[in-house]
Amino acid sequence: MKSRYLSSAEETSDVQETILSSIWFSSRWFVLIGCLVFLSVVVTNSMVDNWGRLANGSDNLFAFINESLWPPDWSVTEPQAYPVCTEPEWRDFTCSTAWIGVIETLKIAFVATIFGMIISLPISLLAARNLNPWWVSFPARFILAASRSLPSIIWAIFFVILVGLGPLSGILAMTVYTVGYLGKLQYEAIEGVSRPPLEASEAMGHGWLERSFGMIIPESANGLISQLIFMFEYNFRHGTVIGIVGAGGIGYYINLYLKFLQYDKVIAYLLIIFIVVLLLDLVSIAARSFFTEDGDVTRPPSSWWGIFLPSAMIDLLKPK
Amino acid sequence: MSSKPKRGDVLDPKLAVEIRQATIGYSSKEPLLSSINIQFFKGEIVAIAGPSGIGKTTLLRTIAGLVPPLDGNFFIDGKENKPSRGELGYIPQRLGLVRHASVYHNVLLGALAGHTSPWFPYSSAAKKIALEAISSVGLDDKIRTPIRRLSGGQQRRVATARTLAQRPSIILADEFLGELDDETMNLVMEKVTSYVRESNATLIVVEHDISRAKEMADRILIMEDGRLNPFVNEPISIELDKEFEKEVNN
Ligand SMILES: Nc1ncnc2c1ncn2[C@@H]1O[C@H](COP(=O)(O)OP(=O)(O)OP(=O)(O)O)[C@@H](O)[C@H]1O
Ligand SMILES: [Mg+2]
Numbered sequence: 001m002k003s004r005y006l007s008s009a010e011e012t013s014d015v016q017e018t019i020l021s022s023i024w025f026s027s028r029w030f031v032l033i034g035c036l037v038f039l040s041v042v043v044t045n046s047m048v049d050n051w052g053r054l055a056n057g058s059d060n061l062f063a064f065i066n067e068s069l070w071p072p073d074w075s076v077t078e079p080q081a082y083p084v085c086t087e088p089e090w091r092d093f094t095c096s097t098a099w100i101g102v103i104e105t106l107k108i109a110f111v112a113t114i115f116g117m118i119i120s121l122p123i124s125l126l127a128a129r130n131l132n133p134w135w136v137s138f139p140a141r142f143i144l145a146a147s148r149s150l151p152s153i154i155w156a157i158f159f160v161i162l163v164g165l166g167p168l169s170g171i172l173a174m175t176v177y178t179v180g181y182l183g184k185l186q187y188e189a190i191e192g193v194s195r196p197p198l199e200a201s202e203a204m205g206h207g208w209l210e211r212s213f214g215m216i217i218p219e220s221a222n223g224l225i226s227q228l229i230f231m232f233e234y235n236f237r238h239g240t241v242i243g244i245v246g247a248g249g250i251g252y253y254i255n256l257y258l259k260f261l262q263y264d265k266v267i268a269y270l271l272i273i274f275i276v277v278l279l280l281d282l283v284s285i286a287a288r289s290f291f292t293e294d295g296d297v298t299r300p301p302s303s304w305w306g307i308f309l310p311s312a313m314i315d316l317l318k319p320k
Numbered sequence: 321m322s323s324k325p326k327r328g329d330v331l332d333p334k335l336a337v338e339i340r341q342a343t344i345g346y347s348s349k350e351p352l353l354s355s356i357n358i359q360f361f362k363g364e365i366v367a368i369a370g371p372s373g374i375g376k377t378t379l380l381r382t383i384a385g386l387v388p389p390l391d392g393n394f395f396i397d398g399k400e401n402k403p404s405r406g407e408l409g410y411i412p413q414r415l416g417l418v419r420h421a422s423v424y425h426n427v428l429l430g431a432l433a434g435h436t437s438p439w440f441p442y443s444s445a446a447k448k449i450a451l452e453a454i455s456s457v458g459l460d461d462k463i464r465t466p467i468r469r470l471s472g473g474q475q476r477r478v479a480t481a482r483t484l485a486q487r488p489s490i491i492l493a494d495e496f497l498g499e500l501d502d503e504t505m506n507l508v509m510e511k512v513t514s515y516v517r518e519s520n521a522t523l524i525v526v527e528h529d530i531s532r533a534k535e536m537a538d539r540i541l542i543m544e545d546g547r548l549n550p551f552v553n554e555p556i557s558i559e560l561d562k563e564f565e566k567e568v569n570n
Pocket of ligand 2: 376378413494
């Protein structure tokens with residue numbers, strides 16, 4: 001028989017337990033993040049032998065900026081001396097190395113993104129575990145991981161050796177990398193598709209074609225499109241790097257002036273790249289607004305620039 | 321008919337779905353239905369009722385081949401494996417529509433399952449059938465609208481149209497009349513039941529509203545305590561109710 005005393009003692013311990021577990025429950029994210037931050041600090045400390053270098057770093061940075069970087073040398077936006085520019089004066093900037101480099105990098109990035117998507121989409125449809133048995137998805141994942149495992153600059157070196165200097169090796173390198181990277185993003189989007197449409201499809205007896213192109217791709221279209229735009233921007237940024245090994249684009253000029261220690265010209269190129277990346281970001285916001293569900297609510301914006309602003313600001317700016 | 325009798329039994333050709341000694345659920349420790357035997361016949365409408373969370377949806381999903389039975393045998397049209405392409409229409413409780421695609425796209429997916437082959441899912445006849453199904457549920461003006469911009473009841477009608485366009489021989493409908501006003505509900509109910517009668521199909525419908533179930537179904541099964549019981553005492557209780565009402569009114 002249970003005595004009263006015992007049961008009340010049990011009750012107290014129950015109460016304590018629920019208080020402790022509720023404290024743990026409400027603070028577990030802070031504890032987890034705190035542990036991760038602490039771990040990172042410890043690991044960094046074990047790799048750095050002299051923190052004093054950090055103090056020197058800022059001095060070095062100021063000296064470097066004052067003596068070499070600033071002000072940027074905007075002559076890179078003026079027409080090259082050779083070949084002679086035949087454009088009318090108002091658009092002679094299109095003969096400049098900055099313009100030629102940016103356009104070539106954009107072209108490489110665009111072509112590589114499109115080719116990469118065309119190749120990666122079928123592979124990622126095979127790699128999705130909710131659509132295929134493991135013996136299909138595993139080899140497909142292997143292919144994607146292999147093309148992703150080397151950074152695009154290593155692929156660029158490889159293709160420069162194979163097909164020589166120039167944009168072609170840049171396109172090939174970037175396409176291979178895009179297949180791996182975009183493919184991973186795509187199969188994750190596909191695996192995130194909710195169950196009910198897939199179940200309806202399975203019950204109806206749909207084949208692979210209908211399920212993939214009729215259900216999965218339209219259902220995950222938002223994700224697929226924003227990933228595609230992200231990949232284009234990513235490829236543009238990396239296009240500057242692969243140019244350094246001779247695979248075409250603006251990186252060629254950056255590498256050239258780095259070799260001659262003309263850092264003020266290099267910084268001009270970097271600022272131009274930064275501006276183009278910002279512009280691409282705005283374009284991608286605009287493009288995505290056509291595909292997201294929020295777009296249904298905020299569209300149509302009162303004017304073309306409305307897509308760059310949050311809807312609350314549009315309301316403020318609207319003529320009454 | 322390519323029925324393959326199992327274990328030497330002769331299956332009734334009028335049978336659409338037969339469930340033998342089946343245990344259904346997600347874990348064998350807590351089965352939702354244990355050792356049940358049910359038969360559903362061609363040309364028949366059967367309603368399944370029961371409290372929320374008892375396992376009605378799970379039963380439909382098991383018949384559709386989406387959840388494996390824990391034990392026992394399922395025969396669809398005499399065959400003990402997954403239903404063949406287009407044979408079975410499913411209107412899930414959560415609809416399973418492609419939210420970012422149009423009404424037409426969704427209904428066409430049903431029509432394709434019913435009228436084309438899996439490796440060449442294209443036919444102009446299927447397109448016509450899809451458009452007919454859309455207008456039969458009264459959504460002519462929404463053909464190009466994406467699903468995410470439809471109301472809940474409109475979405476339910478799209479799921480119904482998708483199954484009608486498929487022209488299946490068995491329809492599993494999970495509360496497909498929810499969220500509809502009386503007029504629309506009668507329209508949709510009429511379309512589905514007349515399809516079932518005309519093409520000698522089978523409709524198994526989960527419907528927790530007993531009066532609606534009685535209006536639609538030839539028989540009603542009540543799910544309770546891990547079993548499916550026929551709904552028997554209702555006529556008496558209706559009369560009692562009526563007498564009670566009279567007494568109250570007098
Ligand atoms: N995928 C799943 N895995 C495990 N358990 C599940 C799953 N889906 C449902 N259940 C459980 O199975 C039980 C029956 O669920 P089911 O959806 O079949 O109920 P229902 O009778 O259709 O209820 P309602 O009328 O509310 O739709 C519930 O207790 C639920 O929690
Ligand atoms: Mg249910």
